[in-house]
Amino acid sequence: MSAVGQLGATTATPAPPSEPKSGRRLTAYLLLLPGGLFLLLFFVIPLVTLLAASLYDPNGSIENGFSMTWHWQNFIDTMSDYARPFGRSLWYALLTTAICLLLGYPLAYAIAIKSGRWKNLMLALVIAPFFTSFLIRTLSWKLLLSDNGFVVDALKWLHILGPDGRLLATTSAVVTGLTYNFLPFMVLPLYASLERIDKRLLEAGGDLFAGPFTTFRKITLPLSMPGVIAGTLLTFIPAAGDYINAQLLGTPKQRMIGNDIQRLFAAGAYPTAAALSVTLMAAIVVLVLIYIRRAGTEDLV
Amino acid sequence: MTSDLVLTGISKRFGAQNAVQQIDLTVPAGAFFALLGPSGCGKTTTLRMIAGLEEPSTGTIRLGEQEITGLRPYKRPVNTVFQNYALFPHLDIFENVAFGLRRRGVKDFKPKVTEMLDLVELGAFGKRRPAQLSGGQQQRVALARALINQPQVLLLDEPLGALDLKLRRQMQIELKRIQTEVGITFVHVTHDQEEAMTMADTIAVMNGGAIEQLGTPAELYDLPATTFVANFLGQSNLLRATIIGRAEQNLIVDVQGRKVTVPLPRCRVTEGDVWMGIRPEKVFLSRAGTEQSNGVNQLRGAVVTDVSYVGVSTQYLVKLSWDQELTVFEQNTGARGTLAVGDQVDLHWQPAHTFVLDAQQDALAGVEDIDDSGGAG
Numbered sequence: 001m002s003a004v005g006q007l008g009a010t011t012a013t014p015a016p017p018s019e020p021k022s023g024r025r026l027t028a029y030l031l032l033l034p035g036g037l038f039l040l041l042f043f044v045i046p047l048v049t050l051l052a053a054s055l056y057d058p059n060g061s062i063e064n065g066f067s068m069t070w071h072w073q074n075f076i077d078t079m080s081d082y083a084r085p086f087g088r089s090l091w092y093a094l095l096t097t098a099i100c101l102l103l104g105y106p107l108a109y110a111i112a113i114k115s116g117r118w119k120n121l122m123l124a125l126v127i128a129p130f131f132t133s134f135l136i137r138t139l140s141w142k143l144l145l146s147d148n149g150f151v152v153d154a155l156k157w158l159h160i161l162g163p164d165g166r167l168l169a170t171t172s173a174v175v176t177g178l179t180y181n182f183l184p185f186m187v188l189p190l191y192a193s194l195e196r197i198d199k200r201l202l203e204a205g206g207d208l209f210a211g212p213f214t215t216f217r218k219i220t221l222p223l224s225m226p227g228v229i230a231g232t233l234l235t236f237i238p239a240a241g242d243y244i245n246a247q248l249l250g251t252p253k254q255r256m257i258g259n260d261i262q263r264l265f266a267a268g269a270y271p272t273a274a275a276l277s278v279t280l281m282a283a284i285v286v287l288v289l290i291y292i293r294r295a296g297t298e299d300l301v
Numbered sequence: 302m303t304s305d306l307v308l309t310g311i312s313k314r315f316g317a318q319n320a321v322q323q324i325d326l327t328v329p330a331g332a333f334f335a336l337l338g339p340s341g342c343g344k345t346t347t348l349r350m351i352a353g354l355e356e357p358s359t360g361t362i363r364l365g366e367q368e369i370t371g372l373r374p375y376k377r378p379v380n381t382v383f384q385n386y387a388l389f390p391h392l393d394i395f396e397n398v399a400f401g402l403r404r405r406g407v408k409d410f411k412p413k414v415t416e417m418l419d420l421v422e423l424g425a426f427g428k429r430r431p432a433q434l435s436g437g438q439q440q441r442v443a444l445a446r447a448l449i450n451q452p453q454v455l456l457l458d459e460p461l462g463a464l465d466l467k468l469r470r471q472m473q474i475e476l477k478r479i480q481t482e483v484g485i486t487f488v489h490v491t492h493d494q495e496e497a498m499t500m501a502d503t504i505a506v507m508n509g510g511a512i513e514q515l516g517t518p519a520e521l522y523d524l525p526a527t528t529f530v531a532n533f534l535g536q537s538n539l540l541r542a543t544i545i546g547r548a549e550q551n552l553i554v555d556v557q558g559r560k561v562t563v564p565l566p567r568c569r570v571t572e573g574d575v576w577m578g579i580r581p582e583k584v585f586l587s588r589a590g591t592e593q594s595n596g597v598n599q600l601r602g603a604v605v606t607d608v609s610y611v612g613v614s615t616q617y618l619v620k621l622s623w624d625q626e627l628t629v630f631e632q633n634t635g636a637r638g639t640l641a642v643g644d645q646v647d648l649h650w651q652p653a654h655t656f657v658l659d660a661q662q663d664a665l666a667g668v669e670d671i672d673d674s675g676g677a678g
């Protein structure tokens with residue numbers, strides 16, 4: 001998930017405000033200092049290191065050291081070797097985002113608009129999974145979906161399981177795990193933007209001959225677009241870089257690019273691993289930019 | 302095309318609270334009708350029930366022959382100008398105004414929207430977003446957005462509340478002009494008695510969820526039915542009195558030992574203890590003993606305790622022999638000299654300007670609200 005943290009940081013890089021008064025400007029810079037230092041230490045330096053590593057001579061090793069040879073070929077080699085897991089990562093992330101949106105929008109809508117006094121409880125339930133570690137939760141999914149688990153039994157009884165009779169180690173398992181793990185990241189921004197909608201606008205829609213569905217389509221949905229965009233980004237980006245779900249719930253056939261990067265780093269193949277990381281990062285940045293441009297939102301949450 | 306709006310036995314409860322209690326109301330087609338009352342008296346709730354945004358606990362609402370009590374808001378031929386405008390922030394002004402027509406699938410709505418924007422003098426603003434308009438302009442967009450649908454009834458919930466005084470006066474005239482032009486029934490909610498009086502053909506004065514009195518502005522002002530109306534619409538002097546007899550079409554009322562006559566139709570109660578009321582500008586002050594009684598009511602032996610000069614008129618406070626203070630407005634016609642504090646005066650007024658109210662009612666009901674609604678009407 002290394003690429004994820006770094007990408008998050010890119011979008012959060014604060015732009016220095018252009019204040020006319022020098023005293024105020026000084027204060028602004030002072031306030032920026034701790035964050036700036038942090039970013040320099042933990043974002044800029046590792047990023048430069050990573051970029052450099054992606055251009056090392058692939059024939060080096062940890063024992064003998066790597067030499068900087070501006071070996072651009074790394075990118076071409078890795079792309080041809082790892083195109084499939086790479087594409088699979090983006091595909092899984094897309095699937096996850098779509099399912100999260102389908103599940104999360106009605107949930108966020110219910111919490112924000114219909115829940116009344118149950119609002120806080122429902123919100124707490126959305127956040128509750130964060131009280132246990134990501135790893136533990138994914139491991140319990142492994143138990144849940146295991147061959148002797150009741151889920152498999154139930155599905156077998158209903159005859160809606162594939163020919164091999166397994167849930168674990170399938171694409172469905174990995175995408176289910178991803179969806180489960182990233183759903184709160186979809187629900188919370190959606191909730192925030194739905195909650196902010198002035199309910200009187202919905203009444204005005206009703207007053208102006210829009211039925212409930214039209215009111216939703218013409219008023220609620222457009223006004224919640226900032227939440228949709230924030231939620232999809234917060235789901236897609238980390239899901240694309242994730243490897244835990246594929247590792248615990250999948251097989252090598254469900255390998256995502258994160259698994260390869262992790263394996264390559266562990267095996268000491270730094271140049272290849274770094275080149276993959278950089279490519280993933282670049283791909284995500286480009287996709288996100290296109291997406292934001294297309295969605296035409298200047299007021300992203 | 303338009304028909305009368307009739308509310309019968311309408312009540313609304315929120316939990317234990319009765320927001321609206323047993324309202325019966327007929328708004329004639331094409332009228333400019335004002336619902337006037339202090340904050341929290343149930344005006345918005347009444348309006349929302351007419352719009353269908355709130356379901357009445359009891360009672361029925363009819364529009365001409367059609368009963369609309371249970372109809373969903375989007376099925377009612379009624380539109381609302383919301384208190385805070387509730388313009389759609391993601392749509393430009395043109396689309397805001399076009400919203401209702403589009404929803405009803407009206408073809409060829411563009412010229413209609415343009416025409417409507419011209420009517421409210423916002424022709425050049427079609428491409429702007431609501432946030433880029435001033436309060437007064439937003440108000441006019443809200444009006445245009447509702448009016449363009451040619452509803453049978455247009456509901457306006459304190460549409461001028463957020464505007465400053467000057468703009469408010471301007472918009473009052475504007476609204477009145479538009480209403481006359483389009484001939485749609487307007488139900489206008491306000492807590493500003495001056496606004497209600499200047500704009501409406503008929504006013505319903507609400508208090509505590511019920512209607513205290515209904516009538517034309519002149520009727521309400523001339524002959525208030527309750528102490529609340531007497532104080533809320535303009536200002537009144539209310540004196541403790543007792544009815545002691547009857548002479549032809551008049552009742553004889555005893556005010557602290559002095560006799561006063563009141564025409565019978567102007568008395569809400571005809572026996573026992575009462576409030577005798579008189580508007581401040583209906584009282585004529587004279588220096589003690591200089592004017593004779595000729596068929597008018599009089600209270601002699603008062604002292605001027607305060608004089609405020611307000612240009613067109615002078616406002617006096619005079620203390621009666623039993624220490625009650627009355628307010629008197631005298632036009633500054635220049636024909637008579639002004640009085641000074643300490644002068645001995647007599648009070649005179651026409652029996653036909655006197656009114657008599659139930660002594661059970663609170664003499665101060667509705668008084669506090671006078672200050673924030675701009676003084677006497």
Ligand SMILES: Nc1ncnc2c1ncn2[C@@H]1O[C@H](COP(=O)(O)OP(=O)(O)OP(=O)(O)O)[C@@H](O)[C@H]1O
Binds near residue numbers: 320344346
């Ligand atoms: N949804 C609601 N739930 C509970 N009580 C309500 C609700 N809406 C209104 N009330 C209560 O009903 C009463 C009447 O409210 P309403 O909004 O009709 O007053 P109003 O006359 O419009 O006042 P204002 O001039 O301040 O707008 C108030 O006491 C209010 O507290």
Ligand SMILES: [Mg+2]
Binds near residue numbers: 344345346384458
């Ligand atoms: Mg109100």
